[in-house]
Amino acid sequence: MLQTARRLGCGAVVLVVILAVAGMAVAQRGKLAVFVQASAPVPAADLEILKGFAYQQAAVVTGAEVSSPGEVMRAQRLTNTYVGNSVTFEGTRRLAQTLDADHLVIFRVVRWESQISFKPERSLLMLGATSVVDSGLGVLITPLGILFGLDKEATVGLFVMVLSPAGDVEFTTSVTCVDRPLLSLLTADPLEAAKQAIEAALYQLAVAL
DSSP states (O other): OHHHHHHHHHHHHHHHHHHHHHHHHHHHHOEEEEEEEESSOOOHHHHHHHHHHHHHHHHHHHOSEEOOHHHHHHHHHHHTOOOSSOOOHHHHHHHHHHHTOSEEEEEEEEEEEEEEEEOHHHHHHHHHHHTTSOHHHHHHHHHHHHHHTEEEEEEEEEEEEEEOTTSOEEEEEEEEEEEOOTTHHHHOOHHHHHHHHHHHHHHHHHHHO
16 A cells, blocks of 8 residues: 555655746746748648648647737737738847747748649559459550549649847758648649648747747
8 A cells, every 4th residue: 555655645746846847848848929921832721721731739748838810910900010021130030029939930932833744654553453354344454544643733832031039040951841742643732732841840839849
């Protein structure tokens, strides 16, 4: 009984220490304000989805407090400061002060592409398979062989910059991700590639901050 009590007491101490360390880590990381913008032709609906995704994933991956998209929009209106291709030091300070943020994280989409290519080796495999069936059926299936050789690749590139409340650059990185799943001609999506790129950049950022 005494040993059980000691084990429970030891376990409680360990749990408190783990929670304290985690709390210190979050406190040291501070509050983040996340901005998502595009210098590539990104559909407006997809850009809005990315803003929400970046906000949610920043909180999950870094463990820090993150200003909501609504708070970010409100702060930009109040300070009349909008994060575009550039932002002034004074603008950065005003935004950071309004949002009470320790770091401003800017995701800039610099590449948003979908390319379709033809893979002859895949088409030949399909055509070879049709050669063993009835010739009449083979003629009907042959267009499928050509379609089977088509491949779609969605590519997204991100440039990420982290600014301090004083406007100093604390961290930068660039990430390029490609979405080319099975049946890529129908399912490859730049939005999925962008989500992968944001997650990859956030893992780098979590280590750097």
